[in-house]
Amino acid sequence: MGKATAIFGAGCFWGVEAFFERFEGITHTRVGYTGGHTAHPSYEQVKTGTTGHAEAIRIEYDPEVITYGGLVNIFFECHDPTSRNKQGIDVGHQYRSAIFYGTEGEKAIAEEKIQQWTNKGVFKRPIVTEVTEAGTFYEAEEYHQKYSQKNGSFACGIS
Template sequence: MATAIFGAGCFWGVEAFFERFEGITATRVGYTGGNVENPSYEQVKTGKTGHAEAIRLQYDPTVITYAELVNIFFEAHDPTSRNKQGIDEGHQYRSAIFYAGDSQKYIAEQKIKEWDEKGIFKRPIVTEVVEAGVFYEAEEYHQKYIHKNGSVACGIG
């Protein structure tokens, strides 16, 4: 299995979106990219920790490639919106690809260029491509949140 980490706004909806695809073997939502060790949801949602709400995917690369995951990531949110997804605003909701290794970095950068050149979006992609650091799992009540609670709007709570 391989791992991918993406920040695409509210992690509840992003997790449910990715789970639909064959080859994704596990998901965990959490926080990464910030400067506070083991942050809580209450801390991250203030925007003061530097962390992004993110999803860590375990996937089978013989079934789904990293490039395909990046394509799905661009379909799951608006990568042209800086620090805002839907009703959620702040750096913690930024669009980010947290890469592990040169191969993931290269693929992410090439996919951004490819999607920008396609002209699918009216504005340029502002997704950050950042080396993955420590991923802190969110509290258990956030894991599989939509499965547990039904469809709820992000930004509540």
């Protein structure tokens, strides 16, 4: 079957990347920016909140080992999807909770998972995760890649 790709925004991408990398079937990750209106944004631009981008992670995975639905479940476990434009100490639209789907099938799975997580009653407030068609993903600067591995543990508001 080969490799597949998923893109999520769940707050600060450093901690999100470290969280996802712990799971079997994830073969490669890159952090970056997506969902905005500025071409080739830099971290300095994105952090101002004026580019429209979310800090995000692009995950390559083996769908024979982990499904897209499984990744969406991990996404809901790694951040607070009820917090609009805020994760931990990070505040702004660039830290929004978002699933960037590549196919209509992924969109349907994302929406189904939101309903499942809502029905579980795990969260005290409504899920505010955006489900948006994936656009261009711009890789973040190299010093952001594998940040936790390079610099020690950093949770970025992940509980």
